[in-house]
Amino acid sequence: MKDWGHEPYRVGQVLNWLYANRAESWDVMTNLPLKLRQRMKEEWTLHVLEWVRQQAAEDGTRKFLWRLPDGHLIESVLIPANRALYGDPSDRQTLCLSTQVGCAYGCAFCASGLNGFRRNLEVEEIVEQVLAVERWYRSSIAQAQAEARTAESPHPVPRLRSVPRNIRSVDNIVVMGMGEPLANYDPLLKALAIINAPWGAGIGARKITISTSGLAPQIRRLAREPAQYRLAVSLHGATDAVRDRLMPVNRKYPLRELLAACDDYLKFKGRMITLEYVLIAGVNDSPAQTAPLADIAHRLKAKVNLIPYNPVEDLTWTRPAEADLEAFHAALLDHGVQATLRREKGSDVDAACGQLRLKTERGPLTC
Numbered sequence: 230m231k232d233w234g235h236e237p238y239r240v241g242q243v244l245n246w247l248y249a250n251r252a253e254s255w256d257v258m259t260n261l262p263l264k265l266r267q268r269m270k271e272e273w274t275l276h277v278l279e280w281v282r283q284q285a286a287e288d289g290t291r292k293f294l295w296r297l298p299d300g301h302l303i304e305s306v307l308i309p310a311n312r313a314l315y316g317d318p319s320d321r322q323t324l325c326l327s328t329q330v331g332c333a334y335g336c337a338f339c340a341s342g343l344n345g346f347r348r349n350l351e352v353e354e355i356v357e358q359v360l361a362v363e364r365w366y367r368s369s370i371a372q373a374q375a376e377a378r379t380a381e382s383p384h385p386v387p388r389l390r391s392v393p394r395n396i397r398s399v400d401n402i403v404v405m406g407m408g409e410p411l412a413n414y415d416p417l418l419k420a421l422a423i424i425n426a427p428w429g430a431g432i433g434a435r436k437i438t439i440s441t442s443g444l445a446p447q448i449r450r451l452a453r454e455p456a457q458y459r460l461a462v463s464l465h466g467a468t469d470a471v472r473d474r475l476m477p478v479n480r481k482y483p484l485r486e487l488l489a490a491c492d493d494y495l496k497f498k499g500r501m502i503t504l505e506y507v508l509i510a511g512v513n514d515s516p517a518q519t520a521p522l523a524d525i526a527h528r529l530k531a532k533v534n535l536i537p538y539n540p541v542e543d544l545t546w547t548r549p550a551e552a553d554l555e556a557f558h559a560a561l562l563d564h565g566v567q568a569t570l571r572r573e574k575g576s577d578v579d580a581a582c583g584q585l586r587l588k589t590e591r592g593p594l595t596c
């Protein structure tokens with residue numbers, strides 16, 4: 230601002246427009262001098278994600294599909310309260326962010342890697358997922374209010390004031406959408422710093438969880454970052470034999486190396502890790518897996534999040550029967566592990582990562 234001959238306080242005003250008010254153009258920033266608005270317009274780009282498609286599940290989970298400027302598609306999922314595992318039970322909404330287009334890690338059960346890896350997301354493409362969902366939230370409230378005003382009702386509906394631009398719905402972030410976040414390390418950390426900043430989206434670091442398939446060197450690097458983000462490790466197997474079958478990354482960073490990196494994380498951060506374990510019938514759901522899984526959980530002082538497999542078109546894996554899910558959970562509890570069996574949210578909207586994009590790329594849009 231100084232270089233351009235403006236007062237430094239203009240910076241705060243611009244940030245307020247961009248992040249609190251989620252402006253979609255420079256023109257709306259009407260408290261800035263016209264000359265400044267014109268210069269910003271000439272010299273900077275204001276990226277806004279293009280809305281393609283949205284699906285809502287019965288439980289309130291909503292999946293958004295966005296188109297990037299180069300035509301690639303990405304997803305974000307808004308999950309209603311009570312994902313107690315990744316935040317506080319009081320949280321209203323959790324937003325699941327993508328960090329890459331596709332994924333290079335090719336886990337055998339996952340839709341995100343099926344069409345391979347296309348590219349990393351830029352910082353602004355990660356941040357914009359939060360802003361775009363908040364814009365949608367504001368407009369959905371405004372629409373609901375307008376409908377309430379016009380609906381025929383035996384009782385008069387009070388005229389409601391307009392919805393403030395900076396109304397917020399997202400209070401928890403999980404980086405568990407498409408892609409391997411730690412393979413896009415620098416842009417991810419920069420985006421999270423903006424999402425976390427009081428002048429940005431203002432979401433506390435402890436309410437931001439990064440999920441990784443197990444990139445050991447990057448886990449060690451994250452351990453040394455000052456920011457207090459939460460870490461979730463996608464384990465899915467408590468032995469190398471099981472993990473090798475599901476996750477090619479295990480050949481590069483086998484359990485011994487992954488767990489040593491997690492030890493390191495624990496040493497530096499002193500923060501509890503979450504282990505994610507997607508239960509797939511006949512692959513990793515045998516009771517024999519519960520003892521080694523309990524050993525790992527105890528070693529890392531970790532809680533275990535059991536997730537029933539969400540079937541993916543074209544893949545033959547299936548979710549275990551209800552009784553097997555419950556038996557696996559009970560056995561872990563018997564081993565003294567803090568374990569939760571997640572009741573899948575949003576499976577009727579293809580909420581497992583990468584599924585909506587896959588369907589949209591393959592077939593005509595239906596909604």
Ligand code: SAH
Nearest residue numbers: 339405408409440441442463505538539581
């Ligand atoms: N690449 C990172 C983050 C994105 S995947 C990672 O692997 O951790 C987020 C989580 O969704 C991972 O735990 C992943 O294993 C899980 N997942 C992927 N496909 C799934 C499916 N079809 N059903 C249930 N969980 C799935």
Ligand code: SF4
Nearest residue numbers: 332334336339342442
């Ligand atoms: Fe990539 Fe994660 Fe899917 Fe594995 S589970 S293919 S790392 S997105």
